[in-house]
Amino acid sequence: MTTLKLNLQSNIPLEAGTITPDQFQDKSPGQIAKLPVVFGNEPFELGDFFTVDADGSNDIILKGDASRVKHIGEGMTKGNIIVEGNAGMHLGAGMRGGFIRVEGNAGDWAGAEMAGGLILIKGNAGHALGGAYRGSRRGMTRGRILVNGNAGNETGSLMRRGLIAVGGSTGEFTGCFMIAGTVIVFGQLGARPGPGMKHGTLITFQTPELLPTFRYACTYQPGFLGLILQSLRSQGVPVVDEYLTGRYRRYSGDFTALGKGEILVYDQH
């Protein structure tokens, strides 16, 4: 277990993409402390901001309020990161494997363009959760993001594959330009969900404000939903039985794009 204790109290962001199990593996505390970071626009070493206690394992615990520490776990392929407080922007962006747990909140772009692994955020997530960077053609392509609280705007933008489950509510344009994949929102799905989506699935359990370019198809029991909800249950997400056996209103869209996407709305009647 490698423990990083943050010794920073500043509003200037610290870009610490080197905080990954891949970078830490087989390194001594001294070697880890020399890994490069960027503070503001100046290069520094990790040890300038963290007290490092390491044993060369694949597991990292980050202590302190890291809400200004960006890129934690970026591109990681294995191992575990536990953030005991908040995490800054780009948490787990582009990660391909492993597990990140954040006990507090995470900033914008958490899991952006990730291609594997699991991110669990116990608090809230920022905007563009699992989304694509500006100019990119794809958001997350594999993996899973679970958020106990709320998520911001453009959750799952340009998502190609994978699963995002939000226990609370999401902001506007959830699933915008989705190519495929699944976003489940247990709270209120933000206004105007799925603009420009080609394929993919948005699932909500409360009545959403839909765009006029989505058309009602039918009310039915989607069999695949049982698989996803059972899988979420196995990861500790509380899913009530009614969601497993209930009926859902299916809306097809977005007909400004391919129109093969869907928004499933739990039918409470």
Add this chain to the structure above:
Amino acid sequence: MALYINHVEIEDTYAEAFKMWGARAIITARTRKWAYEAANRMTGFATSVIGCKCEAGIEGDVDDTLDGRPGVSVLIFTPSKDDLPKRLMERIGQTVMTCPTTACFNGLVAPDNVTIGGQLRYFGDGYQMSKLVDGRRFWRIPVMEGEFLIEDRFGMQPSVGGGNFLILGENADVTLDAAERAVQAMRKVRGAILPFPGGIVRSGSKTGSQYKFLIASTNDAYCPTLRGVVQTALPEGINSVLEIVIDGLDEQAVEEATRVGILAACIPGIRRITAGNYGGRLGQFKIDMHRILRQEAAA
């Protein structure tokens, strides 16, 4: 050395079984009734590869299914690896996809696997969708009822087919009673199925025939009506014979099913239990009656 169980003679012989390829499909539905409707159709006309191209049977109920609904497990076997995907496609496509409320999942983790849902998806005519859940891909095919959900790939593995034993009884009633008891016990063994009607065969066959166009014909040595006409294998007092054929995902499953079946079949009125073989020339597996029952005999 002679072996008796409940005064029933167990002949010192072996069942000759063959290498086959097997797969397991889990069919779920809104109710167990509908899961069984599909499973019964999927395993229909699948008694023997001689005339049905595959052998299939219901393995049992499944409660812990992927979608949380009642499930039934089906095993299907073919002589060659190439045939198995074809039979799975035909049978799932025609009997499971057509059945209301069903979904179909792979039930066998094996190094070899084949695309089934990924082929059946074309029935969706471009409106099919896939979902990747926990590393497994599933296809959602739009159908008139709603959606048919099927897993993309199904595992298949080398298996064992044609395990068997014959129950020689004093009359038809007691022989059928013994066979039914055997089937009841054998159906509790996972990894094995009994492909014939009710798990029981009355028309066991031998290879070849006096007719050139037939590759198999009645097992005349065990036909009681032919005693005195052919070289019979039936001792005096035997007036009916029934056979139980077993296919399994591995040799252990076939042996265990054979063992519990024979033990259950040893009731008063049954004189002898034997097994069918071809002198060891055709099959890859020999299921020795005395070996698998040695423990019971010692007890």
